[in-house]
Amino acid sequence: MPMIDLELVAHRFALEGTAERAAGQKNYLKSGLDFFGVSVPVVRAALKRERRENPVTDRSGLLTIAFGCFETSYFEMHLFGVLLLGQNSSLLEIEDLGKLADLVRKCNTWALVDPLSKPGEDLVGRGMPIVGSILDAWSTDDNFWIRRYSLLVLMRGLVRDEEYWGRFVRYADSMIEEKEFFIRKAIGWTLREVSKVRPKPVAEYARRHMAVISGVTFREAVKYLPEPEQGELQAEYKAR
Numbered sequence: 001m002p003m004i005d006l007e008l009v010a011h012r013f014a015l016e017g018t019a020e021r022a023a024g025q026k027n028y029l030k031s032g033l034d035f036f037g038v039s040v041p042v043v044r045a046a047l048k049r050e051r052r053e054n055p056v057t058d059r060s061g062l063l064t065i066a067f068g069c070f071e072t073s074y075f076e077m078h079l080f081g082v083l084l085l086g087q088n089s090s091l092l093e094i095e096d097l098g099k100l101a102d103l104v105r106k107c108n109t110w111a112l113v114d115p116l117s118k119p120g121e122d123l124v125g126r127g128m129p130i131v132g133s134i135l136d137a138w139s140t141d142d143n144f145w146i147r148r149y150s151l152l153v154l155m156r157g158l159v160r161d162e163e164y165w166g167r168f169v170r171y172a173d174s175m176i177e178e179k180e181f182f183i184r185k186a187i188g189w190t191l192r193e194v195s196k197v198r199p200k201p202v203a204e205y206a207r208r209h210m211a212v213i214s215g216v217t218f219r220e221a222v223k224y225l226p227e228p229e230q231g232e233l234q235a236e237y238k239a240r
Contacts, residue, residue: 004054004065004084006077009046013038013076025075029109033075043079047087056084059091063099070106078112086118094127097134104149110182113145113152120153128157132167139171147175148186158194165194165201172205177212188220195224203229210236 013036022037056062062085069081082103085092100120107113124131138150150171157164172187195202206213206221210233213221218237222230 003061004050004056006065006068006072009050009080010036010072010074010077012046013042013074016042017076029075029111031075031109033078033109034073036074036076038076040079043076043083046080047083050084051087056088056091059093059096062088062091063096066103067099070103075109075111078107079115082107082112082116086115089119089122092119092123094123094131097123097127097131101138101146101149104145105143107145110148113149117149117152117155120149121156124153125157128163135167135171139174144178144180144183147171148182151175151186151190155190155193158190159197162198165198168194169205173209176209176217181216184214184217185220188217191217191221192223195221199225199229203233206233207236210240213237 017035017037019037021039022035025031025035025037026033056065066081066085069077069084072078085100085103097120100116100123103116104113107116124135135150135153138146141147141150151168154164154168154171158168168190172190175183175187178184191202191205202221203225206218218233222233225233
């Protein structure tokens with residue numbers, strides 16, 4: 001079975017990229033990685049081409065390629081590996097959650113951690129409640145990207161399954177007073193998405209934490225709440 005040639009993928013990115021875009025991306029993400037200077041749609045197009053020409057059909061090959069992408073110093077190659085995992089997450093097994101966490105520790109940017117949540121969501125959905133102890137450990141990890149990941153991988157379950165709410169609340173409560181922006185944003189995003197289907201518990205959560213909730217978390221949480229509750233919460237927040 002043909003294997004994706006990562007050197008060829010990188011070569012094509014190098015040909016399509018521009019120095020101007022590379023500089024802009026590096027500055028925007030404040031990253032220490034190198035950049036070819038290609039857009040996300042170009043990376044997705046490369047994935048589509050490889051899926052057609054060199055489809056990944058087994059777990060071992062998928063993990064080898066994904067981790068191989070992280071052996072380079074280029075953001076676009078890392079993203080290629082992350083999106084490849086998401087595209088083929090059905091090949092992964094529950095035990096691979098640990099491998100995803102290993103990659104999260106290598107990411108150091110939301111632009112990689114967030115799309116890596118897709119295969120994580122898939123595995124969590126298949127593995128609950130068995131994987132609960134793994135998520136519990138992530139939620140208190142020293143690495144804030146891992147703590148963020150513990151929230152993101154709950155997203156799919158939260159918008160369809162009430163049982164996930166209690167776990168999210170425990171994690172969010174333990175992080176609600178953190179100063180780290182990417183933790184505050186993740187809590188807010190998660191609340192925002194849940195509010196689209198179950199606004200009442202989100203409103204109650206925001207009200208219960210009014211004294212300590214950060215601005216960015218609060219703004220995201222109430223963004224899609226219905227009136228008059230949204231207005232009432234905003235007024236209460238301003239009056240703190």
